[in-house]
Amino acid sequence: MQKKQKLFIPEDYTEFFYWVKERTETFWNKSNSSDDTDEYYCPEWAVGAKWIGMTDEQIDATEAKYGITFMPEHRAFLRILHTIDRKVINEYEEEGETNTYQSSFFYNWLEDEEEIVSRLDWPYRTIFEDVSPAKGVWLKSWGTRPASVEDRERIFADWYAKAPKLLPLRSHRFLVSQADLADRPVLSVYGSDTIIYGWDLRLYLLKEITDHLDLYVPVFDEEDQCYYTEYRDELTQVFDLARQQLPGKDIPYWKELILYWSSGWSNFGLTPPGDNGETIRPIMPTYVPEDQEPTQKTFRSFE
Template identity: 25%
Template sequence: MVDVDRRMSGLNPGHIAGLRRLSARASAPSTPASLPVRNGLQSFSSLADKVITHLRNSGFQVQPGLSDAEFARAEAEFGFVFPPDLRAILSAGLPVGPGFPDWRSAGARLHLRASLDLPIAAISFQIARNTLWSKYWGPRPSEPEKALRVARNALKRAPLLIPIFNHCYIPCNPSLAGNPIFFIDETRVFCCGFDISDFFERESLFTSSVSNPELLKKQRSVSEKSAGSSTNFTRRSMDAGLVSGTRTPRWVEFWSDAAVDRRRRNSS
């Protein structure tokens, strides 16, 4: 411990006690920085095991989970932090195959970057076609190029979306468990899962009750065909549940607004 007792005769007892506490903290052994992350994953282990088991029972291949080093590499390279529930799932197992993002292979980095860029590109396409405009951006400029500049500047504040499967994404912010899942392509934005667990339970492609090998084979075929396109694969929108008010997904800046605006346009 640092010697704080020397030459302290001029200090009052409160100062002396404070210095001794600081000295004790400085002398205490440091805790590895990785422990909070790893310990935090324990609270999501049940959810992660449930999702991974569900995927395996649905016929999907699952590799060993990502290591701390693999998480750190992806987060540093792409500039985001995995939400805790997604991190727990990918720690328990890495789903692989058409439609799933490959966070492990070095050869998949360009495809990952394209997947991460797709949501903003799709939104920009909708703005250019005058099919989407957020009321929070103010009046839409009459000039298409100016409108696109205003939108792209505003979209810098929107949370980055992390690919989950095909055109389905989870926001990286807020950095909490329970973020909703959004489906995004060049024509649509809608919420397709209250959270990541609900998404995998909701999608018919991931239904584990299917026991017929031929039907599973057909589902895998649909997955392969839809990996590069969203037009052949119908997502289950949660519009009915949202209208009835039975459950409300967490609000996420911009993306929730875009999904609600779409629902209002379709209902009008």
């Protein structure tokens, strides 16, 4: 296997986004015809892809259109990257058949209006679906749970209005948008099962598009006689450093929701109550209101 040249991953956002642009576009232009087994190639739909940035005028107009505010690093991301010039081809199995659908690599703020409008409402809508049932999710800071759905929504809506705003990036990933925060993480929001997917936009992108950044190293398993992938050493070092900095981190309002389920505790460098060290364990509530028993998280099929 050819030895990889030592990699420098920039920390400055502007330098980092240009690094992402150059590295991904180089990866997307790789020939997939080589017989080398120590290379990781891009999917067919991405071959030749290019990023499509936005102008400052387009970014300003988008903020006005949706009544939102992009933070400085988000604006830089939109200017340099934003989205790519083609759709992702997704495959899924249903009743023994392979079906496909298309989606944006990252949301195209100039074209994906219907999807963006839906996603802007996604956190409120899907979290409240977990909150609204009589025995549903209920945060300790909300006090006694009211009997009526209307009163439960009033309390939830007040909490949500005060929480840092979330702007969609891709699928159910959202960047926190609040100027006075030391950390503006990317959240993965699937109803109340909300976690930190990256404590800043740089860490998020390194995790979300690792394959397109060509940051995996193929490793041959002699026992199974096949290749598997692992992070390049430089990326492992970035993630290890980020984990060391987790204790003491906070995010107003959202932290309490993230810690409601055991799945979110590692986001803050914490070990959830009852953790027995098993790799796979059920997602359980870590705060249970007095009027209910602890139950394993059930995932909804949100529309």
